[in-house]
Amino acid sequence: IAGITQAPTSQILAAGRRMTLRCTQDMRHNAMYWYRQDLGLGLRLIHYSNTAGTTGKGEVPDGYSVSRANTDDFPLTLASAVPSQTSVYFCASSPDKSGGYTFGSGTRLTVV
Amino acid sequence: DQQVKQNSPSLSVQEGRISILNCDYTNSMFDYFLWYKKYPAEGPTFLISISSIKDKNEDGRFTVFLNKSAKHLSLHIVPSQPGDSAVYFCAASLFSGGSNYKLTFGKGTLLTVNP
Numbered sequence: 001i002a003g004i005t006q007a008p009t010s011q012i013l014a015a016g017r018r019m020t021l022r023c024t025q026d027m028r029h030n031a032m033y034w035y036r037q038d039l040g041l042g043l044r045l046i047h048y049s050n051t052a053g054t055t056g057k058g059e060v061p062d063g064y065s066v067s068r069a070n071t072d073d074f075p076l077t078l079a080s081a082v083p084s085q086t087s088v089y090f091c092a093s094s095p096d097k098s099g100g101y102t103f104g105s106g107t108r109l110t111v112v
Numbered sequence: 113d114q115q116v117k118q119n120s121p122s123l124s125v126q127e128g129r130i131s132i133l134n135c136d137y138t139n140s141m142f143d144y145f146l147w148y149k150k151y152p153a154e155g156p157t158f159l160i161s162i163s164s165i166k167d168k169n170e171d172g173r174f175t176v177f178l179n180k181s182a183k184h185l186s187l188h189i190v191p192s193q194p195g196d197s198a199v200y201f202c203a204a205s206l207f208s209g210g211s212n213y214k215l216t217f218g219k220g221t222l223l224t225v226n227p
Binding site for chain 2: 004033035040041042043044045048058090092100101102103104105106
């Protein structure tokens with residue numbers, strides 16, 4: 001089934017640890033995105049990639065990094081996790097503006 | 113500065129009645145507007161969109177209205193069904209180069225449809 005796969009589904013992480021959230025799509029979409037969803041704040045863009053080999057910063061990029069070595073994969077790395085990064089993280093991809101994004105099922109991350 | 117605003121955190125309606133979800137925006141450069149629906153423990157799913165050059169788009173029970181002069185859009189669901197109970201996010205698209213666009217989301221409105 002075409003779509004986006006995120007892993008892990010959930011994770012409890014000690015503060016200060018490094019963590020990579022994985023995202024893979026099989027739709028050959030050029031653009032991919034990472035959002036975090038927090039209660040009362042909606043979905044906020046962390047980083048994006050318009051095409052393989054390029055990345056850009058979103059609204060809340062601090063503490064996160066991304067890479068886009070190929071079309072399918074767009075991992076998000078927390079170099080040294082802090083409790084404020086406790087959130088639900090969604091990866092998304094898009095073919096164009098009219099059809100909207102396809103989202104993954106999310107990764108629930110708790111930093112303690 | 114919040115560019116896409118959903119001022120109602122929640123809305124409750126009776127089954128069979130109309131649900132109206134509202135969204136305001138500030139950036140006149142947005143060129144597409146979209147609505148997403150999100151169930152708990154799932155990712156958002158695309159519902160319906162409208163180009164900035166149109167004022168209405170209809171898809172089954174869902175209709176989106178755009179008032180550019182007021183920088184306001186709304187999603188109408190008629191008739192509402194209990195399965196429509198979810199968080200609805202309004203989003204606006206801005207061209208970001210090449211063929212790609214970035215979405216800015218509102219904070220969401222929790223819709224509850226009571227049987």
